[in-house]
Amino acid sequence: MTYKSLVNKAQKGNEQAFIELLQHEKVKLYKMAYLYMKNETDALDIVQETVARAFANIHAVKEPDYFSTWLTKICINTALESIRKNNKIIYMEQPIPEIAEDLALDEKMDLLEAIEQLDEKYKTVIILKYYQDLPVKDIAELLNCPQGTVKTNIHRAIQQLKKQVLKGGSQYGEQY
Template identity: 65%
Template sequence: MEKLQEKSLLLKAKKGNNKAFVELLQNEKLKLYKMAYIYMKNENDALDVVQETIARAYSNIHTVKEERYFATWLMRILINTAIEMLRKNQKIVPILEQQSEQIQVSSYDERLDLLQAIEQLEEKYKTVILLKYYRDLSTKDIADLLDCPEGTVKTNVHRGIQQLKKYFNKEGEHYGEQY
């Protein structure tokens, strides 16, 4: 989408134009769903997160200052919504933990192992790793999105990677245990 068109759509959406809001979301919907799925680990919960994100975005569209920050603003809402829903459902055992021993050997083993390892990271490390490597965001963009210094993002990425390395180095002996 051209920047001029995106700016025009944002201005219309801020004034209450529903069609403009929907058009803005079209470019982001797949990214939103993928990120929600990574957090929630099942389709229904991911869709709930996306739906709640869109509702919150619609209610607060007037707070977006510049069109170039729309995608970042939307992703921030999604991450906060996903984390909030995970905290509410903390008492429920995640599906991945229930099925961890039932996972069949497949061509996706490495990806499943990596996602399982990422899932065990502390929230601050998991978030920056997902944003950096699954969303391809720069350190500056992540810092803006999370409203923290770039140095903090770099530190959290580094520590997250160190924990992932530690996880995979011990995988043979302690597969699936927390570090």
């Protein structure tokens, strides 16, 4: 069964089709939520809320090929809403597995801490570009902004990350 037909069936009320769609997306959703929430419990809460919102609004998907993008957008908005609502400081409990595996642990922590300090718009484009491997075009659609804005935000985020890592006294500064 194709992805498109699953979305169409889910829109017609087929719960099994919706569950099958989620099977393809669950790991990506969890990683996205974890990057924002920084702990397993809150990330799982965000995923659960995302699934509930998606199920309630599946009829709103206009183009079945963009179901994944639509779901990711719900996840990001749910996480940001939760952060704003709770207005809490988020601390990194542990490094995220499978991200930047070629970096040493200290480098991973420096990078993750630097990403945490970015403004939301920069943090979001970095996560979508480098952790979700989305092309600029898809990020622009997801965030409802021009591709040029996405490219600019990625560039600015990278510049800020370089400054953060260098400022942190990293011995890796000469590589940049």
